[in-house]
Amino acid sequence: xxxxxxxxxxxxxxxxxxxxxxxxxxxxxxxxxxxxxxxxxxxxxxxxxxxxxxxxxxxxxxxxxxxxxxxxxxxxxxxxxxxxxxxxxxxxxxxxxxxxxxxxxxxxxxxxxxxxxxxxxxxxxxxxxxxxxxxxxxxxxxxxxxxxxxxxxxxxx
Amino acid sequence: xxxxxxxxxxxxxxxxxxxxxxxxxxxxxxxxxxxxxxxxxxxxxxxxxxxxxxxxxxxxxxxxxxxxxxxxxxxxxxxxxxxxxxxxxxxxxxxxxxxxxxxxxxxxxxxxxxxxxxxxxxxxxxxxxxxxxxxxxxxxxxxxxxxxxxxxxxxxxxxxxxxxxxxxxxxxxxxxxxxxxxxxxxxxxxxxxxxxxxxxxxxxxxxxxxxxxxxxxxxxxxxxxxxxxxxxxxxxxxxxxxxxxxxxxxxxxxxxxxxxxxxxxxxxxxxxxxxxxxxxxxxxxxxxxxxxxxxxxxxxxxxxxxxxxxxxxxxxxxxxxxxxxxxxxxxxxxxxxxxxxxxxxxxxxxxxxxxxxxxxxxxxxxxxxxxxxxxxxxxxxxxxxxxxxxxxxxxxxxxxxxxxxxxxxxxxxxxxxxxxxxxxxxxxxxxxxxxxxxxxxxxxxxxxxxxxxxxxxxxxx
Numbered sequence: 028x029x030x031x032x033x034x035x036x037x038x039x040x041x042x043x044x045x046x047x048x049x050x051x052x053x054x055x056x057x058x059x060x061x062x063x064x065x066x067x068x069x070x071x072x073x074x075x076x077x078x079x080x081x082x083x084x085x086x087x088x089x090x091x092x093x094x095x096x097x098x099x100x101x102x103x104x105x106x107x108x109x110x111x112x113x114x115x116x117x118x119x120x121x122x123x124x125x126x127x128x129x130x131x132x133x134x135x136x137x138x139x140x141x142x143x144x145x146x147x148x149x150x151x152x153x154x155x156x157x158x159x160x161x162x163x164x165x166x167x168x169x170x171x172x173x174x175x176x177x178x179x180x181x182x183x184x
Numbered sequence: 185x186x187x188x189x190x191x192x193x194x195x196x197x198x199x200x201x202x203x204x205x206x207x208x209x210x211x212x213x214x215x216x217x218x219x220x221x222x223x224x225x226x227x228x229x230x231x232x233x234x235x236x237x238x239x240x241x242x243x244x245x246x247x248x249x250x251x252x253x254x255x256x257x258x259x260x261x262x263x264x265x266x267x268x269x270x271x272x273x274x275x276x277x278x279x280x281x282x283x284x285x286x287x288x289x290x291x292x293x294x295x296x297x298x299x300x301x302x303x304x305x306x307x308x309x310x311x312x313x314x315x316x317x318x319x320x321x322x323x324x325x326x327x328x329x330x331x332x333x334x335x336x337x338x339x340x341x342x343x344x345x346x347x348x349x350x351x352x353x354x355x356x357x358x359x360x361x362x363x364x365x366x367x368x369x370x371x372x373x374x375x376x377x378x379x380x381x382x383x384x385x386x387x388x389x390x391x392x393x394x395x396x397x398x399x400x401x402x403x404x405x406x407x408x409x410x411x412x413x414x415x416x417x418x419x420x421x422x423x424x425x426x427x428x429x430x431x432x433x434x435x436x437x438x439x440x441x442x443x444x445x446x447x448x449x450x451x452x453x454x455x456x457x458x459x460x461x462x463x464x465x466x467x468x469x470x471x472x473x474x475x476x477x478x479x480x481x482x483x484x485x486x487x488x489x490x491x492x493x494x495x496x497x498x499x500x501x502x503x504x505x506x507x508x509x510x511x512x513x514x515x516x517x518x519x520x521x522x523x524x525x526x527x528x529x530x531x532x533x534x535x536x537x538x539x540x541x542x543x544x545x546x547x548x549x550x551x552x553x554x555x556x557x558x559x560x561x562x563x564x565x566x567x568x569x570x571x572x573x574x575x576x577x578x579x580x581x582x583x584x585x586x587x588x589x590x591x592x593x594x595x596x597x598x599x600x601x602x603x604x605x606x607x608x609x610x611x612x613x614x615x616x617x618x619x620x621x622x623x624x625x626x627x628x629x630x631x632x633x634x635x636x637x638x639x640x641x642x643x644x645x
Contacts, residue, residue, distance in 0.1 A: 031190040037370040038590070039348045041355070047200075047591035052193030059194070060201070102238035105352075105587055107359075111233065 042110060044101040045119040048128055057135065061087065077147035081157060084143040087136065088160035095132075096167045097181060112183055117173055124170035136164045186549065186593065189627045192562045196592050199564050207242030239586070243564070248274045250571035250583055256283050261603040265580050286580040287612055314445065314511050315437075315463075315475075316455040319483035322475045323492050324499045326434060326464030327353040329474030332492035333462070335361040337430075338397050343383055345376065345427070346401040349409060352588075354401055354432060363397075364389060370409075373417035376400065380425045398427035404436030404447035404463075408589050408597065410550020410557050412436075412447060419457045428459040438468025439555055444514045444527050450553065469510040471503045526602040530555055534600040537609055544617050545630035549595075558584070558595040559616075559625065566623050567594050573619045579612055 033051040040046040047053070061083060068079045100111040101118075110118050120126045140161040147153045166172065176182040244251075249268060257263040264283040270276060323329045334357030338344060342363040346354055349370045358365045366383060369375040380398070387393050400422050402413045415431070422429050433446045441449030446463070448455050455461065460478045465471040476486060487493055514523040534555045541548045547560040561567055564585065571583045585594040600609075620626050 032187045033190050033193065035186050035188050037186075037348055039367045039369055041348075041365075041367060043587050043591065047197075050193065050197075050590075050592050051188065052190060053197060056194050056197040056201075060198070098235060100233065100235050102235045103240065103587055104232070104236045108233070108236075 040121065042101070042106065042118055042121070043103070044106075044110065045115065048119055054131055061135075061139070075146075077143070077153070080139070080143040080146050081153045084136075084139045084157055085160055087139060088164060091136070092164065092167070099181070099183075113174070114181075116168065122173070124173065129168070133165065133168045136161050186560070187547070188560075188562070188592075192627060193592065196562045196564070200591065203243055203564060207238060210242065211238070243586075245274055247568040247571075249277060250568050253580065254279065261601065261605070261608060262287055265575070284575075284578065286575070286578050287608060314515065315461060315477045316445065316448075317461060317477035317479070319480045320475050320477040321483050321486055321490075321493060322473055322499050322504075324473050324496060325492075326466055326472070326474035327356075328492050328496070329462060329464070329476060330354050330432065331357040331360060332490055333460075333476055333486065334358055334399075334401075334430075336486065336490045337361075337460070338363045338399055341388060341393075341395065342397040342399070343395045344399050344401060345379055345383070347371065347403065347406075347413075349406050350401060350403060351407060351432065351434070354403075358401070370406075371411060371414055373414055373421055376418060377421050377425075380421065380427065384425060398425070399430050399460075400427050401430045401432065404431060404433040405440070405554050405556055407435055407556060408558060408584060408595070410554045412440075412451070412551045412554055415447060415451045415453045415458075419453055423457065429457070430460045430462065431458045433461060433463040434474075435467055435556060436554075437463040438510070438514060439527075439530060440553055442527075444468070444523070465503070465507050468514075469507050471506040471510070473499045473503055473507070530600060530602040533602065533604055533606075533609060536606075537598070537600055537613070540613050541616070542628075543631045544613075544620070545626035545628045546616075546620060547625075547627045555600045557598040557600070559598065559620075560627065561594045561596055561625055562592060564594060566625060567596075569623050570596055570619060570625070573622060574615060577615045577619070579615045581616075 035050055038046050038049040040049060064086075065079055065083045068074075068082050069076065072079070072082070074082075095116045096114050099114050100108070113122075116132075120128060140157050143157050144154055147157075249270065253268075254266045255263050256266050262285055265286045267280050267282045267284060268277040269280055270278070323332070330351070330353035334344070334354070338361050340362040342361070344358045344361065344363050344365045345368055346358060346365065347370055348367045366379055368379045380400075384395070384398075388395060400418065402415070402418055404413055404415075405411070406413070413431075419429055431447070436450075437446040438444045440447055443449065446461075447453075448458060448461075460476060460482065462474065462476050464474045466473075476483070509518075512518045513520075514527070516523050531553060534557070535552055538548055538550070538552065538557055541557065541559065549558045549560065550556055561570060561583070567583045567585050571581060574581045581596050581598065583594070583596045589595060
């Protein structure tokens with residue numbers, strides 16, 4: 028395992044906030060983090076695997092919504108605020124829609140939803156919460172929603 | 185192209201994620217505590233918007249003692265680093281009166297920080313002879329040279345194509361000029377050609393009219409990679425597409441090439457093909473300031489329009505004289521062969537150091553003959569570990585992290601100077617090898633020592 032090397036091309040993304048996403052190993056790390064958090068939830072709460080997947084799915088929804096679709100701008104001041112009106116989702120790949128990264132990030136919550144609803148046997152109320160979460164996330168990632176703020180939520184002053 | 189071990193990539197991403205999560209948690213609790221305490225400033229706007237200073241507060245300040253170390257002796261082979269202590273977990277650092285004698289690995293390339301003599305006028309002619317261009321203009325600061333010249337050279341309706349790893353001064357100048365900026369993959373002439381053809385075919389952004397001017401900006405030696413620019417191919421492509429070439433030789437002038445004239449001499453490119461040559465005097469000449477060399481018309485135009493020349497003060501006399509003396513030493517005009525010796529020594533030193541580091545198994549970037557050697561660290565926790573461990577053993581290294589480098593590719597940057605002797609280098613190698621073993625940054629398999637013995641036996645026979 029230690030002898031596995033990957034070649035990395037220097038990315039042409041000028042936005043330092045999103046450029047790290049183009050490096051190899053990001054997708055694997057994301058999936059591994061989700062899997063290990065499921066194991067942690069299982070061991071801490073001692074619940075059924077279905078409940079654990081639901082908890083993982085809902086906390087994944089909360090975390091990714093907050094950081095991808097709510098927080099705007101970049102965590103450093105070097106770019107002089109060019110991206111201050113854009114959320115992280117609107118910044119990646121320089122605003123180009125339907126790239127490989129975006130498709131991957133769209134598929135992950137949907138797969139999580141399928142796993143969570145399957146392992147809880149489609150029971151309420153988990154099914155309702157899961158469906159709501161995946162609906163919000165998928166709609167937020169549509170190409171038509173680029174820079175759209177519904178009802179002025181999260182718009183600038 | 186960097187070869188990253190897969191496990192290192194995964195662990196680096198995970199560590200950054202963890203650091204980010206901890207930073208957010210601390211911010212969240214800080215917000216709660218601050219809500220309860222009264223703020224004396226009611227009605228004032230906040231200084232930082234939102235997340236702007238998150239990286240500095242939660243990531244950079246934790247390892248602040250590894251960066252910007254003050255020194256209290258002139259830059260030479262060995263110098264005194266002032267020790268600093270912190271009482272509040274690195275939020276603030278206080279200087280103590282103790283200094284420690286350290287062996288530095290920082291850019292003082294030709295070790296020419298000696299003797300300043302009284303000033304002599306008319307030294308720009310000396311500079312013109314050195315660089316090989318008809319005219320030159322000098323500025324007091326290297327960063328300002330780039331950021332004030334690009335807005336004057338090109339404006340709205342022009343196109344700047346810059347390498348993806350160009351220095352911040354170039355990015356600043358390009359942004360301030362108002363021209364459209366496109367980036368091509370680092371040192372890939374094939375991608376530059378693709379971008380050029382695409383942009384020339386498309387024209388200006390909305391009107392699709394032809395571009396007023398196209399400038400391609402590259403650097404001689406990239407300061408964070410130590411790689412030489414692929415200048416002959418890039419110049420050929422630009423000639424074909426009638427784009428101007430702007431070469432930034434901050435690290436390469438005075439250090440590479442047979443007589444120290446920079447990357448054009450090393451790679452055999454005619455200086456008449458490069459339209460604008462820029463460089464700084466801080467690295468090889470031991471002074472301060474930057475220059476632009478080009479055709480007579482260009483320099484005349486710059487002298488009338490560039491604010492860094494028109495409104496700023498000129499370069500100070502001691503700095504100017506230091507530059508003249510350094511050039512005379514490099515060219516050998518002062519009678520001794522110190523210049524040629526130093527150039528030969530820096531080439532020997534950097535090739536020796538680089539090959540030894542690679543044999544030990546470190547991942548070292550850069551081409552042969554380049555005095556800049558970054559050792560890859562990757563993990564954010566290895567940055568302070570490497571820096572502090574080396575400092576304990578009296579070797580001061582410069583570590584570079586985000587945002588000067590891409591997020592995942594943190595490195596320790598080593599610059600070899602002609603003032604270093606072979607014993608110094610061997611001692612530094614031992615320290616770095618020991619610390620590298622301790623930290624685990626020998627990502628490549630080390631070459632076994634037996635091979636070396638066999639080589640010497642063969643040479644003997």
